[in-house]
Amino acid sequence: MEENKDLVQNTNENNTAEQNFEQEELTVTQATDSEQDNAPVDIQLEDGESPLDKNVKLMSPTRMVLRRFFRSKLSIAGLVMLIALFVFSWLGPVICPALGYDWGEIETDRTGNIEYTPYEVEGENGSFVQIIVTDNGVNALAPISPTHILGTDEQGMDIFTRLMYGGRLSLSLSFLAVFLTSFLGIVMGGIAGFYGGVVDNIIMRLCDILICLPTLPLMLIIGTVLDANPDLIKQDMYIYVLMGVLSLFSWPGMARLVRGQILFLREQEYMTAAEAMGYSASRRIFKHLIPNILPQIIVSMTLSLGSMILYESTLSYLGLGVKIPYASWGTMIEVISKRSDILQNNFNVWGPPGLCIIIAVLGFNFIGDGLRDALDPKQRR
């Protein structure tokens, strides 16, 4: 509700004085010049004598945010990009086999042919033909064709199918890691901000220490630790552990954000009012504090979804994340760090996963950017 009032005040600045006596719960919007072009829902004034209720539209803060969000073309683009990727990754492996395009994530195409290369050799007793037989049992690095929409990689596995499975992994992993990081950050930041004093000091110093630890080197160290103990964790669970550890080290950013917001909000009049009304601590926290921090948290989470995907793919590229033969977008690119011939000749092997990473991260960044604009009550758009 508090946020609602803030929004109301901000919107009111745009409005004429005659509407200011409206109830505070109502969000009053009037078609301003900039809104007329793209907001047909607003009703225009008719010669200054129109009834008030025609000018007044009731809008909840959520609806306002949504409307502002969907007004930005970039956020819609981001949403479309991500939905497309999600559909591709989750429904793709279900639909494709039904359409007769049936390759598994780690299935090797063994339909390779036997190649005969004849050579004419000049010998002492005249010339004769020598035939070199190459057994390409594995259809590796196949070109783009109907059997393999994007060809196959150096192990003869279908790239198009692996893109889908890699997408499942990369996307779900980033969500898991972001939720874990945010949870830790919100709890720690919340405790620090709400209680203050010694607790605050300890948590903030811990944050300082963790921020000083360089993340990528740390992940490399932990990656090698896991690498050396193959019996400890199953290979396909490996990246989950790694991302979990990453969350353990990357919550300070969120904690600082939450703490800062709480410290700021604690001093606001309505919090004093809530305390004076005798509300319990839990009601003050969950009904008054959290809804006001939520916008910043959501924006920061959306943006970190993108960076988590980047992290995951970087780790996989370094050979620390998802292990071959299992697919992730980073692992699929890894091969070019070892084989420059693939880098030069087989763009279809490493291009598509890279594009997928870019689309995913860009999608999250567009949405995060749009949300930030939409949730900012100072923006009048």
Next chain:
Amino acid sequence: MFKYILKRIGISILILFGVSLILYTLLRCMPTDYVKMKIIALNQAGADVTDAFIKEMYKAYGLDGSIIEGYFNWLKNVFSGDFGTSFISGAPVIGEIFNADRIGTSFFVAAIATVFEFMIAIPLGITAATHQYSIRDYVVTVFVLIGISLPSFFFGQMLKDLFANKLGWFPVSGMRDPTITYANAMEAFADYARHMFLPILTVVILSIGSRMRMTRTNMLEVLNSDYIRTARAKGLKERKVIYKHAFRNTMIPIVTGLAGLIPSLFSGAMITESVFDLTGIGSYALNAMTQGDIPVIMTYNMFLATLSVIGVLLADLMYAVVDPRVKLA
């Protein structure tokens, strides 16, 4: 002020102790340390490895004893100025890290990249802010967001493939062309610069985005403030309003941000350097980490941690210097 700085330095030292303890513990927890790998290699080579020899080896590398013991040993050595010798090369770590090839290369790349980053990102941020919600704003935003979203390894390899392999404009990798003997220093530098071009380009494009967004946000905030309205109201030219009144205030976070750059100038771009086979500190540390070279990893990371602690402190102090409204307490 003086008291504040002293207090902050004290806290920073505590932080550094915490960082070093965590790092050292993690490193020692690595199950295959350097010695174990060496013994495995010796075994495979058919050498006769006795238990006594293994013990000797651990002792020689200072890895015998508990983690706590090892940590305090390390600490004691550091305070007496001894950062240890690299396990891999056997040379003193300080000399390994602080030479022109390693930190020099990384600094060269990072410094030039930072200059370009500022030169490109700040004007872009200002135009995006002054033309908010226009086509120009959209185009700039989309391009820099794409820049942020690029995975460094993918983008680096792509540039390498396109400009080095396909077009042949730049050398594929490495620091210098071994087939050329330089006639003079100019030629040597030109070759060096040609090798550095693609890595610098990669770093610049990846880093423009966040700085441009920062400039844009700050500029928008300033443009909405009262004194800008006043400046416009008294009839100043728009140019003057933006570059004299608004931009100067946008400079505050930009200038304080400079201090925060200190660690990134020396840390080296790990991925970019390894993509382009540069001998910078980043790829060197990457290699040390995969092989468990504890002295190198400790020194490198503590060096960076120290720099970032100093950077944060300087940034706060700069704030007070640049913005008279900020009072340090």
